[in-house]
Amino acid sequence: MTTITVCMGSSCFSRGNSTNAEFVQKYVEEHNLSDSVTVKGCLCEGECKNGPNIKINGKLFSHVSPEGLEDLLSYELGLKK
Numbered sequence: 001m002t003t004i005t006v007c008m009g010s011s012c013f014s015r016g017n018s019t020n021a022e023f024v025q026k027y028v029e030e031h032n033l034s035d036s037v038t039v040k041g042c043l044c045e046g047e048c049k050n051g052p053n054i055k056i057n058g059k060l061f062s063h064v065s066p067e068g069l070e071d072l073l074s075y076e077l078g079l080k081k
């Protein structure tokens with residue numbers, strides 16, 4: 001089981017995670033990953049200056065842009081060859 005945690009603290013949220021959270025959810029649905037990937041939100045984790053932040057299985061990714069998110073997800077979820 002993979003867990004994707006999107007920081008929903010006000011700094012990350014306003015700097016891109018509002019869009020990123022929607023994208024992650026849509027990505028999981030479109031790739032039929034709902035059984036193997038859980039998407040959660042979390043509160044500010046004190047890393048605001050590097051935000052927006054997303055964690056995949058506890059591994060922190062900072063400065064996550066909506067443009068780079070698809071590549072990040074496909075790589076981290078093993079969908080990219």
Ligand code: FES
Binds near residue numbers: 011
């Ligand atoms: S708001 Fe995301 S780390 Fe602070």
